[in-house]
Ligand SMILES: Cc1cc2nc3c(=O)[nH]c(=O)nc-3n(C[C@H](O)[C@H](O)[C@H](O)COP(=O)(O)OP(=O)(O)OC[C@H]3O[C@@H](n4cnc5c(N)ncnc54)[C@H](O)[C@@H]3O)c2cc1C
């Protein structure tokens with residue numbers, strides 16, 4: 001094969017790998033970098049289980065080539081928690097029982113993170129549209145939507161606290 | 169298989185033209201990677217055009233907007249001036265897929281994939297958009313409707329890429345709109361679609377019109393008779409009926425699980441009529 005040498009940043013760490021020209025970012029993350037959070041549900045862009053953020057943009061990693069991320073910044077579900085402290089989205093998914101089998105969960109968490117980074121106070125309709133690219137065969141979506149709404153409220157509270165802390 | 173990410177369109181054209189075996193252009197990959205996965209296409213060379221500077225820009229000038237072939241739907245949707253000038257084109261492009269797909273999909277990719285149901289294409293055709301093509305023989309500019317020649321087929325020659333798409337400067341008192349019919353609100357392929365672009369005179373009479381239909385023929389159709397039916401009118405009921413009839417007459421759809429020939433034909437008229445009313449309102453016309 002004509003291997004492609006790639007240097008990129010994943011969750012803040014520099015990663016170097018050689019991949020096949022046709023290999024997807026999803027395959028690279030799972031098989032070469034040992035990051036198995038992103039899942040392959042369909043491999044065709046329909047289910048969102050493979051969602052990651054590349055240069056601030058939510059994408060399906062099954063529809064990105066590993067070779068394309070040279071010099072980019074990739075964020076995966078593994079980078080969501082701060083050490084042992086879960087991200088508010090993860091906390092709220094647990095609290096609201098927003099998962100059953102859990103295979104869709106990493107994708108939902110990453111898509112929800114992308115939404116809240118862009119829009120800290122989404123309406124229910126906005127949450128549902130933003131998560132339309134993520135499929136879940138277990139929960140019926142309602143608990144996921146509520147968990148995202150609760151996490152958004154939590155994040156707004158803590159960013160307010162931080163802002164007023166800075167003023168003093 | 170080889171992967172190349174050249175930094176100029178000239179270089180990309182050279183790579184594609186001199187390739188032995190199957191060479192493909194990669195923009196957002198939301199069609200190409202799906203087709204590679206299924207084995208429908210097995211390229212020997214993949215030329216990623218997103219590292220070419222000109223494919224990443226949205227440039228505004230007296231001639232309108234030049235939109236690079238690597239600009240994603242998500243970026244298009246955040247461009248205020250573009251949204252204000254061509255709301256129909258931006259809305260049509262933003263209908264493509266989910267947020268994940270929006271992060272990658274491009275207008276030029278939508279056009280070159282040459283699906284009769286491609287969402288941004290009727291809107292681009294109605295807007296009189298031009299494709300700026302670079303090939304081994306130099307540059308040429310082509311009307312967008314001349315690019316697809318049938319499902320999955322384009323008029324681009326070996327080695328040619330679309331570097332950018334130009335939307336003309338918005339004329340005073342003009343407006344555009346795009347509508348599609350799908351059985352749900354997200355994540356589906358258009359069963360029928362319509363794009364309309366109107367320019368009015370100072371009295372609110374339609375002076376110029378372009379009407380395009382999607383998913384009712386092997387390629388997106390520019391329906392000149394539909395435009396003729398409304399030029400010189402204020403979109404009164406008779407004019408709208410004539411518009412719908414002209415659209416129905418132009419339809420050559422297929423029967424499939426998404427819709428019958430009869431359904432597609434009727435809905436084409438309905439959507440064209442509704443899109444025309446929205447375009448009229450956006451152009452400042454009052455009913
Ligand atoms: C889950 C999902 C949902 C989707 N929903 C929709 C939808 O609602 N509506 C819709 O219309 N489409 C939809 N699509 C299809 C696809 O996303 C669009 O057609 C998209 O616009 C393709 O753009 P791209 O940049 O990803 O193209 P790519 O996949 O990169 O390319 C598509 C084709 O065009 C060629 N090409 C690309 N750019 C150029 C260029 N600049 N010059 C020459 N050739 C080029 C490629 O070689 C390839 O053959 C969907 C796809 C998925 C996976």
Ligand code: FES
Pocket residue numbers: 039040041042043044045046047048049050051060061062063
């Ligand atoms: S695995 Fe990528 S969208 Fe389903």
Ligand code: FES
Pocket residue numbers: 098099100101102103104105135136137138139
């Ligand atoms: S929890 Fe099982 S698919 Fe979502």
